[in-house]
Amino acid sequence: MKLEKPRNVPEKLLLGPGPTPVESRVLRALSEPTLGHLDKNFVAIMDETRDLLRYVFQTKNELTVAMSGTGSAGMETACVNMIERGDKVIICTHGVFGTRMVDVAERCGAEVVTVSAPMGKPIDPEDVAKAIKNNPDAKVVGIVHAETSTGVLQPLDDIAKATHEAGMFVLVDAVTSLGGMEVPVDRLGLDMVYSGTQKCLACPPGLAPVTAGPRAVERIKNRKQKVQSWYLDLTMIMRYWGQERFYHHTAPVNMVYGLNEALKIIAEEGLENRWQRHRRNAEALWDGLEALGVKLLVDKEYRLPSLTSIVVPEGVDEAAVRKDLMSEYAIEIGSGLGELKGKILRVGLMGSGSNKENIVFFLAAFGNVLRKQGFAADIGGALEAVERKLS
Amino acid sequence: MKLEKPRNVPEKLLLGPGPTPVESRVLRALSEPTLGHLDKNFVAIMDETRDLLRYVFQTKNELTVAMSGTGSAGMETACVNMIERGDKVIICTHGVFGTRMVDVAERCGAEVVTVSAPMGKPIDPEDVAKAIKNNPDAKVVGIVHAETSTGVLQPLDDIAKATHEAGMFVLVDAVTSLGGMEVPVDRLGLDMVYSGTQKCLACPPGLAPVTAGPRAVERIKNRKQKVQSWYLDLTMIMRYWGQERFYHHTAPVNMVYGLNEALKIIAEEGLENRWQRHRRNAEALWDGLEALGVKLLVDKEYRLPSLTSIVVPEGVDEAAVRKDLMSEYAIEIGSGLGELKGKILRVGLMGSGSNKENIVFFLAAFGNVLRKQGFAADIGGALEAVERKLS
Numbered sequence: 001m002k003l004e005k006p007r008n009v010p011e012k013l014l015l016g017p018g019p020t021p022v023e024s025r026v027l028r029a030l031s032e033p034t035l036g037h038l039d040k041n042f043v044a045i046m047d048e049t050r051d052l053l054r055y056v057f058q059t060k061n062e063l064t065v066a067m068s069g070t071g072s073a074g075m076e077t078a079c080v081n082m083i084e085r086g087d088k089v090i091i092c093t094h095g096v097f098g099t100r101m102v103d104v105a106e107r108c109g110a111e112v113v114t115v116s117a118p119m120g121k122p123i124d125p126e127d128v129a130k131a132i133k134n135n136p137d138a139k140v141v142g143i144v145h146a147e148t149s150t151g152v153l154q155p156l157d158d159i160a161k162a163t164h165e166a167g168m169f170v171l172v173d174a175v176t177s178l179g180g181m182e183v184p185v186d187r188l189g190l191d192m193v194y195s196g197t198q199k200c201l202a203c204p205p206g207l208a209p210v211t212a213g214p215r216a217v218e219r220i221k222n223r224k225q226k227v228q229s230w231y232l233d234l235t236m237i238m239r240y241w242g243q244e245r246f247y248h249h250t251a252p253v254n255m256v257y258g259l260n261e262a263l264k265i266i267a268e269e270g271l272e273n274r275w276q277r278h279r280r281n282a283e284a285l286w287d288g289l290e291a292l293g294v295k296l297l298v299d300k301e302y303r304l305p306s307l308t309s310i311v312v313p314e315g316v317d318e319a320a321v322r323k324d325l326m327s328e329y330a331i332e333i334g335s336g337l338g339e340l341k342g343k344i345l346r347v348g349l350m351g352s353g354s355n356k357e358n359i360v361f362f363l364a365a366f367g368n369v370l371r372k373q374g375f376a377a378d379i380g381g382a383l384e385a386v387e388r389k390l391s
Numbered sequence: 392m393k394l395e396k397p398r399n400v401p402e403k404l405l406l407g408p409g410p411t412p413v414e415s416r417v418l419r420a421l422s423e424p425t426l427g428h429l430d431k432n433f434v435a436i437m438d439e440t441r442d443l444l445r446y447v448f449q450t451k452n453e454l455t456v457a458m459s460g461t462g463s464a465g466m467e468t469a470c471v472n473m474i475e476r477g478d479k480v481i482i483c484t485h486g487v488f489g490t491r492m493v494d495v496a497e498r499c500g501a502e503v504v505t506v507s508a509p510m511g512k513p514i515d516p517e518d519v520a521k522a523i524k525n526n527p528d529a530k531v532v533g534i535v536h537a538e539t540s541t542g543v544l545q546p547l548d549d550i551a552k553a554t555h556e557a558g559m560f561v562l563v564d565a566v567t568s569l570g571g572m573e574v575p576v577d578r579l580g581l582d583m584v585y586s587g588t589q590k591c592l593a594c595p596p597g598l599a600p601v602t603a604g605p606r607a608v609e610r611i612k613n614r615k616q617k618v619q620s621w622y623l624d625l626t627m628i629m630r631y632w633g634q635e636r637f638y639h640h641t642a643p644v645n646m647v648y649g650l651n652e653a654l655k656i657i658a659e660e661g662l663e664n665r666w667q668r669h670r671r672n673a674e675a676l677w678d679g680l681e682a683l684g685v686k687l688l689v690d691k692e693y694r695l696p697s698l699t700s701i702v703v704p705e706g707v708d709e710a711a712v713r714k715d716l717m718s719e720y721a722i723e724i725g726s727g728l729g730e731l732k733g734k735i736l737r738v739g740l741m742g743s744g745s746n747k748e749n750i751v752f753f754l755a756a757f758g759n760v761l762r763k764q765g766f767a768a769d770i771g772g773a774l775e776a777v778e779r780k781l782s
Contacts, residue, residue: 005439007651008432009423018641022425030645031422032400034413034595036723041399048396068597069460069622072640076622104621198641204425206459206597206643228619230495231460231467247728249463250409250589252597254421255646260398332427337638 012326013353015362016334017148017176017307019198019205020350022262026203029261030254037251045260046251050241052263056178056201056271057193057211059185065241066259067208067232068252071175071196074208076104077232078171078192082140082216084225085109089140090131090168092116092123094154095147096338097173105142108228113138119339120150120297120309125158132166140169146177148199149337151298151309151346153177160188169216175199178209179266180278180306180350191216197255200278200306202351203262206255210234265352278305281354284389285347288363291385292370292377297344306354309336310345316373318345324372329365356390403717404744406753407725408539408567408698410589410596411741413653417594420652421645428642436651437642441632443654447569447592447662448584448602450576456632457650458599458623459643462566462587465599467495468623469562469583473531473607475616476500480531481522481559483507483514485545486538487729488564496533499619504529510730511541511688511700516549523557531560537568539590540728542689542700542737544568551579560607566590569600570657571669571697571741582607588646591669591697593742594653597646601625656743669696672745675780676738679754682776683761683768688735697745700727701736707764709736715763720756747781 014021035042053064067077079101083089089110093099094117102112115131117123123143132138141163145154156172163170169191174183178193180200185193192212198205212220212234220227220234227233231249239246266274282305286296289310297309312318318335322345325331334346347362349355360383367379405412426433444455458468470492474480480501484490485508493503506522508514514534523529532554536545547563554561560582565574569584571591576584583603589596603611603625611618611625618624622640630637657665673696677687680701688700703709709726713736716722725737738753740746751774758770 007420007423007436007439007648009426009436009648010432011424012426012430014425014427016427019425019427019644027422027424027645029398031418032398033402033418034405034410034589035400035403036405036407036410037596039403039723041401045398045400048398069464070640070643073460073622076620100621107617107619107621196641198425204643204645205428205641206646226498228498229467230491230498231464249461250587250596252461252595252646253410254418254595254649255597255643257398257400258645332430 010330012330012332013358014332015347015349015353015358016332017346017348018350020202020348021353022202022204023265023352025265026258026261030258032254032257034253037253038245038247042253043245045256046241049256049260049263052260052267053209053211056263056266057183057185059211061185061211061213063212063217063234063238065210065237066256067210068249069208070205071208073232074194074196074210075101075173076229077208077210077234078194079104079108080227080229080232081220081234082169082171082192083108083110084223087140088113088135088138089142090115090135090138092128092143094121094123094150094152095119095144096149097144097147099338101142101173120152122152122154122302125162128159129162132162132168136166138168140171142171144173145183146174146304146306148176148307149340151304151307152302153304156184156188160190164189169219176304176306179274181275185211189213197259197262200350201262203259206252207259278349278354281349281356281359282308284386285349285359287385287389288359288382292363292367292379292382306348306350308347310347312343312345313375316370316375318342320373321345321369324369325365331362331365359386401721404722404749406738406740406744406749407723408737408739409741411593411739412744413593413595414656414743416656417649417652421649423645423648425644428644429636429638433644434636436647437632440647440651440654443651443658444600444602447654447657448574448576450602452576452602452604454603454608454625454629456601456628457647458601459640460599461596462599464623465585465587465601466492466564467620468599468601468625469585470495470499471618471620471623472611472625473560473562473583474499474501475614478531479504479526479529480533481506481526481529483519483534485512485514485541485543486510486535487540488538489535490729492533492535492564511543513543513545513693516553519550520553523553523559527557529559531562533562535564536574537565537695537697539567539698540731542695542698543693544695547575547579551581555580560610567695567697570665572666576602580604588650588653591741592653594650597643598650669740669745672740672747672750673699675777676740676750678776678780679750679773683754683758683770683773697739697741699738701738703734703736704766707761707766709733711764712736712760715760716756722753722756750777
């Protein structure tokens with residue numbers, strides 16, 4: 001086989017829904033020598049990584065691991081372990097990832113009751129309470145904390161309370177919130193929460209952090225049926241991440257180095273500082289975008305600090321916007337998914353990518369690209385708005 | 392959170408069942424800048440990686456991908472896609488990984504008929520033929536090509552022929568063979584074959600190469616039930632790896648860079664040259680071990696070139712052998728798994744790790760460690776045997 005071309009990996013500014021910018025410290029960690037998955041030095045790195053994951057999840061949960069797959073494998077881990085064939089479950093859908101959770105749960109043999117909200121709105125806790133009341137035999141309530149497809153932040157307090165009062169388990173998708181805002185695992189007693197590495201944790205994609213509370217662990221240990229996925233079976237994986245070091249599968253060793261370094265960066269910054277930085281920068285972006293003249297999909301109260309959805313203005317070709325941003329500025333942003341395809345653009349400010357330089361650069365570039373299409377973007381006004389917020 | 396210790400990742404010589412030594416070119420590739428999973432530069436790398444995977448699999452199969460998980464996720468991919476609930480399947484067990492395949496298949500709702508051989512022996516094709524004859528309603532025959540737990544190389548020709556004559560599909564685990572010896576995908580029309588990156592492909596663990604022939608693709612497309620795993624559903628994954636670039640999940644971008652580089656190293660060496668190198672070095676190791684005075688578990692005809700199983704001599708403490716090799720020489724080898732726990736030691740010569748220096752270093756170190764335990768290892772004789780074979 002002839003191979004002449006070198007691999008072409010240019011630097012691009014990742015301001016989409018993920019992957020997000022990865023610091024060179026994390027990239028270097030990926031290239032440290034591969035160790036055996038039962039090597040004592042590697043096991044020490046795993047232990048530290050688990051402690052760091054507990055810190056970002058703000059939990060004391062013993063069962064806290066990084067699953068060997070991407071964020072979607074985290075969703076599947078939650079469903080296959082928490083659901084048995086024939087179980088009734090309530091799943092909230094207010095975007096693509098809630099809808100995906102329905103699909104995953106159905107493949108686990110669940111009877112699914114859905115509670116929906118329009119795209120761009122959060123789920124109404126009253127609707128969940130009603131579904132719980134109408135389905136007292138349901139076992140699990142699944143909900144997305146940070147809907148990556150819409151940019152909606154879902155308040156969880158009332159839903160977690162109602163779920164627990166009914167004796168059910170709450171299962172939470174924190175893919176786009178973990179590391180960028182509070183994920184109140186212990187405060188609300190969330191039973192199973194999963195995330196991905198490539199969002200606010202600012203690590204390349206490839207691992208799915210998962211944490212499970214004591215009630216969830218009890219439920220998993222008392223299952224009548226085996227977990228339908230061998231690969232994601234927490235009853236075995238917890239024995240590898242625990243003291244027993246039971247061999248299950250060969251861990252993705254170098255990815256764990258990367259996650260370890262990314263989590264150290266978070267610990268150095270301090271989790272609360274990081275949440276505040278994400279919030280402050282997101283507000284600056286929102287002010288800038290509104291001054292630029294575009295509308296945001298989500299009401300301010302429910303906006304994610306990590307991901308902002310811009311309504312594509314009338315007459316603007318969103319695919320051309322993304323193409324121009326990439327070809328002229330090497331900036332990647334995201335398109336709409338599902339029902340919102342063609343209707344929104346998604347801008348992520350996650351991890352180290354959430355900073356003033358990126359906001360200014362993006363607004364100037366976005367404004368220019370919009371002007372090319374005849375939209376009268378007020379770039380000066382946008383940049384002034386950012387200065388007002390961040391100076 | 393206080394973090395004072397640096398991450399401790401020493402260089403070790405990985406001569407176990409995997410992960411195996413990774414060249415610095417591959418480690419450097421892992422640390423290239425993260426791109427978006429739909430970025431045109433990344434998509435070009437995926438396309439090239441797919442072509443390179445077809446080369447190592449020796450196949451023209453359109454459906455050839457790297458699944459976003461480790462080798463065990465490859466096994467699960469094969470089972471969840473090829474099996475529907477209620478299907479009868481025949482699975483051959485001559486080690487831990489065949490036994491694991493039974494477990495995975497049962498979790499897919501299969502009725503499993505097993506065909507077994509003692510640990511250290513290959514499956515008798517006659518036994519498979521009988522099982523096929525007695526179970527004409529079976530859909531799939533699953534078998535491990537290279538049993539990583541025993542070091543047995545399983546001849547596939549007769550079994551593939553009998554399976555196809557009965558109109559069934561053959562599903563092959565090539566985790567420890569791919570890249571180290573011929574995996575005759577097209578020559579035998581193997582319907583679905585999976586592997587892992589951390590064996591003879593000499594890449595860190597984290598991806599599972601999978602290839603499926605046209606008959607398997609047809610079967611998957613005509614399934615009556617959805618694939619029970621959303622994450623591993625090839626009906627969707629093939630649309631991401633194909634021209635459509637349908638978004639499924641965020642690919643583990645940096646791991647794909649690493650696999651791309653590891654496969655380029657293979658293409659540069661030439662696949663046939665690589666097979667011959669693995670074979671020649673394995674024979675030198677076998678001669679050296681026999682001259683040293685230890686016995687091998689597997690008859691020469693059925694030994695894997697990539698993995699050699701040594702019978703632990705009477706009176707030798709195998710755990711102490713492994714511990715001393717690690718602490719005194721920084722060499723990692725593997726212990727026995729399952730029934731063979733405590734009874735064998737497993738030595739891998741895979742990828743760039745399969746070379747004369749490693750054989751000489753290992754034999755000298757192993758001989759010294761055995762002598763510490765009172766075993767009269769003939770180190771001089773072992774090294775002479777290696778010289779005779781490799782000079």
